[in-house]
Amino acid sequence: MRKDMRIPLALEVLEPRTMLSGNVTAAVVGGSLVIGGDAAANDIVLDQSGLTSDQVRISSGANATSINNQSDPIVLNSVTGNLQIKLLKGADTVLLDGLNLPGNVAIDGGTGNNTIALNNGTIANNLRIRNGDGDSSVTVAGTAVNNNTEVFDGAGNNTVSLTGTFGNNVSVQSKRGDNSVTLSGAIVSGNTRIAYGKGTATTAIDGSTFGKNLGIWSQAHSGALTMNTSTVNGRMAVYNNKGDTTTNLNSSTIGTNEDGNFLLQTVLGSGVVSISGVSFGGNASIREMGGVGSVTLANSTFGRNLTIQSASKDAADISLQAVEVQGKTKIKTAQGDDTVKIDDSTFHSAVQINTQLGSDTVKIETQGDSLGPTTLFEGTVQILLGAGDDSLQVGLSGQTGNSAVFSQVVLFDGGPGTDTLTNSDGNSYTVAPKIVRFE
Numbered sequence: 001m002r003k004d005m006r007i008p009l010a011l012e013v014l015e016p017r018t019m020l021s022g023n024v025t026a027a028v029v030g031g032s033l034v035i036g037g038d039a040a041a042n043d044i045v046l047d048q049s050g051l052t053s054d055q056v057r058i059s060s061g062a063n064a065t066s067i068n069n070q071s072d073p074i075v076l077n078s079v080t081g082n083l084q085i086k087l088l089k090g091a092d093t094v095l096l097d098g099l100n101l102p103g104n105v106a107i108d109g110g111t112g113n114n115t116i117a118l119n120n121g122t123i124a125n126n127l128r129i130r131n132g133d134g135d136s137s138v139t140v141a142g143t144a145v146n147n148n149t150e151v152f153d154g155a156g157n158n159t160v161s162l163t164g165t166f167g168n169n170v171s172v173q174s175k176r177g178d179n180s181v182t183l184s185g186a187i188v189s190g191n192t193r194i195a196y197g198k199g200t201a202t203t204a205i206d207g208s209t210f211g212k213n214l215g216i217w218s219q220a221h222s223g224a225l226t227m228n229t230s231t232v233n234g235r236m237a238v239y240n241n242k243g244d245t246t247t248n249l250n251s252s253t254i255g256t257n258e259d260g261n262f263l264l265q266t267v268l269g270s271g272v273v274s275i276s277g278v279s280f281g282g283n284a285s286i287r288e289m290g291g292v293g294s295v296t297l298a299n300s301t302f303g304r305n306l307t308i309q310s311a312s313k314d315a316a317d318i319s320l321q322a323v324e325v326q327g328k329t330k331i332k333t334a335q336g337d338d339t340v341k342i343d344d345s346t347f348h349s350a351v352q353i354n355t356q357l358g359s360d361t362v363k364i365e366t367q368g369d370s371l372g373p374t375t376l377f378e379g380t381v382q383i384l385l386g387a388g389d390d391s392l393q394v395g396l397s398g399q400t401g402n403s404a405v406f407s408q409v410v411l412f413d414g415g416p417g418t419d420t421l422t423n424s425d426g427n428s429y430t431v432a433p434k435i436v437r438f439e
């Protein structure tokens with residue numbers, strides 16, 4: 001209550017007012033600041049405004065919470081070690097506002113719908129945040145953590161947002177629920193690991209740099225991964241075990257050298273993958289094991305091999321537009337009426353397209369600009385259409401922009417079934433193509 005408010009006498013007799021949001025105890029023990037909450041929804045703010053570097057002020061947040069059984073803020077001295085906060089049950093709120101701390105920070109919100117935020121501070125060692133079951137939110141903004149950062153959420157619908165500098169590894173783990181993790185303007189020096197339990201998983205990465213590897217695991221979920229204008233120096237792996245997922249990677253670098261492999265694997269459920277303006281340093285592999293799959297690659301470069309594999313019995317729709325692959329390219333689909341389209345691309349090594357069962361359609365240079373770039377195959381090419389009534393079209397008659405150049409041995413094999421080949425006049429073959437099993 002503000003002091004300038006006129007308080008009716010009838011209310012004044014309630015003073016000292018009952019603290020609806022409980023009490024926290026705070027003490028410095030052996031240089032470490034130890035804060036403990038109770039079963040109520042505690043709400044505290046820690047800051048150092050106007051204090052010396054080893055002092056910390058603890059105040060109540062908006063929901064009046066007493067500290068050491070008093071309503072006024074308290075200042076504790078000689079904080080030279082760690083900070084430990086345990087708030088137990090209740091929808092607890094804690095804000096670390098501009099704190100510069102010399103040791104480890106561990107915050108345990110306990111169960112309940114907790115809100116934990118760190119704003120513009122420095123943590124000299126590790127940061128560990130834990131929430132029990134409940135719908136919790138964790139926000140780390142403009143903060144530098146010099147060592148490892150770990151966030152663990154229990155069951156519930158949780159959000160985690162990380163912005164700042166993370167000096168070593170980052171791990172974000174959640175149990176069952178609809179969870180979202182956002183890294184925006186984050187600079188991580190070590191490995192980054194994001195792991196979801198069952199439920200919906202939403203990962204948004206924007207303007208971030210990962211010094212080593214980035215791994216995103218989902219036990220069973222449907223969800224979305226979006227990555228924009230970010231760099232992964234090491235390897236990147238995404239595993240989606242169940243549910244329908246979408247993956248959008250844009251204007252990013254994955255693997256700054258040839259060891260920086262990329263793997264995206266969808267086990268059950270449909271996978272919709274869209275990659276645009278991405279540079280892959282190492283091998284890139286996209287594997288879809290179940291459900292309808294769609295893979296669209298545009299304006300991207302691949303430093304080593306590119307593998308796209310659909311093992312699903314449903315149709316796969318694969319499109320490559322203006323991609324450049326240094327290593328081998330392998331596209332393999334299973335049952336279902338699959339479609340593979342390639343335009344305006346350059347393949348410096350061998351290409352194999354194997355569509356196996358189903359009435360499949362392969363279209364090379366059929367939908368680009370009529371005067372635009374051609375597709376260059378500098379290595380051997382094998383297009384194997386497998387069983388089913390398949391169709392292969394290469395180029396559009398009379399359009400220089402829709403034609404392909406083949407520099408090595410070429411095999412077009414229609415496989416069993418009634419297959420059709422349209423091989424336009426504008427295509428260029430160094431060696432006459434071997435054409436088998438087209439009717």
Ligand SMILES: [Ca+2]
Nearest residue numbers: 038087089090
């Ligand atoms: Ca509590």
Ligand SMILES: [Ca+2]
Nearest residue numbers: 089090111112
């Ligand atoms: Ca709690």
